[in-house]
Amino acid sequence: EVQLLESGGGLVQPGGSLRLSCAASGFTFSSYAISWVRQSPGKGPEWVAAISGSGGNSYYADSVKGRFTISRDNSKNMLYLQMNSLRAEDTAVYFCAKRDGAFDVWGQGTMVTVSS
Amino acid sequence: EVVMTQSPATLSVSPGERATLSCRASQSVTSNLAWYQQKPGQAPRLLIYGASTRATGVPARFSASGSGTEFTLTISGLQSEDFAVYYCQQYNSLFTFGGGTKVEIE
Numbered sequence: 001e002v003q004l005l006e007s008g009g010g011l012v013q014p015g016g017s018l019r020l021s022c023a024a025s026g027f028t029f030s031s032y033a034i035s036w037v038r039q040s041p042g043k044g045p046e047w048v049a050a051i052s053g054s055g056g057n058s059y060y061a062d063s064v065k066g067r068f069t070i071s072r073d074n075s076k077n078m079l080y081l082q083m084n085s086l087r088a089e090d091t092a093v094y095f096c097a098k099r100d101g102a103f104d105v106w107g108q109g110t111m112v113t114v115s116s
Numbered sequence: 117e118v119v120m121t122q123s124p125a126t127l128s129v130s131p132g133e134r135a136t137l138s139c140r141a142s143q144s145v146t147s148n149l150a151w152y153q154q155k156p157g158q159a160p161r162l163l164i165y166g167a168s169t170r171a172t173g174v175p176a177r178f179s180a181s182g183s184g185t186e187f188t189l190t191i192s193g194l195q196s197e198d199f200a201v202y203y204c205q206q207y208n209s210l211f212t213f214g215g216g217t218k219v220e221i222e
Contacts, residue, residue, distance in 0.1 A: 035211065037211075044203055044213050044214065044215050044216045045152075045160060045203060045205075045213045046213065047210065047212065047213070050210070050211070059210060061210075062117075095159055099207075101148075101165050101166065101207065102150035102162055102165040102166075102171075102205065102207055103152075103160070103162060103211075104162050104171065106159035106160060106161075107159065108158075108159060109159055
């Protein structure tokens with residue numbers, strides 16, 4: 001079964017850092033680009049970052065550029081999102097999503113709350 | 117950035133009836149358009165990709181059409197499990213989602 005499982009969310013103070021992880025299984029991980037997508041309470045999804053299958057190319061939404069870094073370890077079938085300089089507006093559920101054209105497989109999400 | 121606009125924000129429909137949802141892109145996204153269904157507490161679920169192709173396991177009552185900047189999702193014979201929020205997403209130029217249409221029971 002194709003599966004993505006996020007972890008690493010939690011409560012962090014403004015200006016703080018957090019690292020999210022996404023464990024993949026059931027497919028050839030290195031063959032697919034993966035994205036992070038977030039969803040604030042009561043809002044629609046917002047794409048955050050994407051990384052190519054090889055890890056050689058990454059892309060970011062303007063709202064997180066310079067603060068967030070996406071990376072992957074294909075030997076471990078793992079995706080990461082390093083989040084620095086966190087702001088209240090970064091509060092959201094963060095999903096990882098496999099891309100095959102559209103986002104065909106999603107994890108269950110991990111909640112990130114930025115608050116003092 | 118490509119802006120995706122969905123209408124209406126809320127659609128009240130009786131079970132068994134048809135629901136028609138619209139999505140407009142601020143510039144052409146060709147056929148790189150997907151539709152997702154989301155229920156409370158769950159991740160979005162891919163319904164349609166390539167503007168009109170149903171994803172694996174999606175019932176035939178879901179159909180979609182459009183290209184360029186205008187897209188439509190139609191749900192024929194609404195079932196109880198179809199009441200949810202629906203999002204369109206373009207993946208022609210990075211990725212952007214619409215604001216969603218909530219399909220609720222009338």
